[in-house]
Amino acid sequence: MDLKRKAGEKVAEYVEDGMIVGLGTGSTAYWATMKLGELVANGMKIKGVPTSKSTEELARKLGIPILEMSEVTQIDIAIDGADEATADFSLIKGGGGALLREKMIASIAKQFIVVIDPSKFVKRLGQFPLPVEIVKFGWELTSSQVSSLGCKPVLRQEDQVPFITDNENYIVDCYFDSIMDPTSMRTALNSIPGVVENGLFVDMADVIIIGRENGPAEVLSD
Numbered sequence: 001m002d003l004k005r006k007a008g009e010k011v012a013e014y015v016e017d018g019m020i021v022g023l024g025t026g027s028t029a030y031w032a033t034m035k036l037g038e039l040v041a042n043g044m045k046i047k048g049v050p051t052s053k054s055t056e057e058l059a060r061k062l063g064i065p066i067l068e069m070s071e072v073t074q075i076d077i078a079i080d081g082a083d084e085a086t087a088d089f090s091l092i093k094g095g096g097g098a099l100l101r102e103k104m105i106a107s108i109a110k111q112f113i114v115v116i117d118p119s120k121f122v123k124r125l126g127q128f129p130l131p132v133e134i135v136k137f138g139w140e141l142t143s144s145q146v147s148s149l150g151c152k153p154v155l156r157q158e159d160q161v162p163f164i165t166d167n168e169n170y171i172v173d174c175y176f177d178s179i180m181d182p183t184s185m186r187t188a189l190n191s192i193p194g195v196v197e198n199g200l201f202v203d204m205a206d207v208i209i210i211g212r213e214n215g216p217a218e219v220l221s222d
């Protein structure tokens with residue numbers, strides 16, 4: 001079985017009747033949403049809060065009842081993928097551009113569960129370029145201020161035009177050698193005017209599920 005699928009489907013075991021569930025974005029979280037769709041079709045009563053327009057579309061297709069962000073103050077379980085994760089549960093997210101909504105939803109979750117394949121589990125963050133969401137206004141200046149933190153930011157493009165997030169912002173993908181101190185980097189990035197949010201998720205994940213080649217998915221708990 002595909003290892004993303006193995007991790008994504010495993011997480012459904014944590015979801016119980018009556019829960020409000022944060023529905024993640026990306027090719028691993030996809031499998032979790034698909035599995036939840038199956039459980040809903042079989043009678044489970046949950047409500048989903050999607051982290052992106054694409055996930056909302058998928059959830060609606062699967063018949064998962066949707067709640068708007070404005071309708072919730074707390075989420076029982078947020079499920080999402082990651083681009084990198086370390087043994088101390090720090091993450092890089094936002095490869096799919098959904099980091100802002102993902103972080104907002106994870107921040108109000110009682111439990112935040114991350115699903116990855118083994119290639120994402122790394123010793124130190126920063127091999128994957130860190131996505132940083134910035135406003136369009138004066139983005140060149142913001143990007144240059146971001147670069148002063150020791151990285152090379154590249155404006156994300158899609159079909160040869162700048163990629164636009166669900167929140168109508170830009171993303172710069174920031175190439176670091178490595179990120180030695182994710183906590184201070186997260187704070188430094190967010191203190192730059194023009195930065196909306198960055199893809200460093202520190203002290204947020206409670207469980208990491210890794211789809212392993214041999215045997216069942218591995219579950220790490222913080």
Ligand SMILES: O=C[C@H](O)[C@H](O)[C@H](O)COP(=O)(O)O
Pocket residue numbers: 024025026027028029080081082083092093094095096097098099102
């Ligand atoms: O913005 C996208 C999200 O942070 C994804 O969870 C992350 O990029 C991982 O995606 P995938 O499971 O497709 O590798």
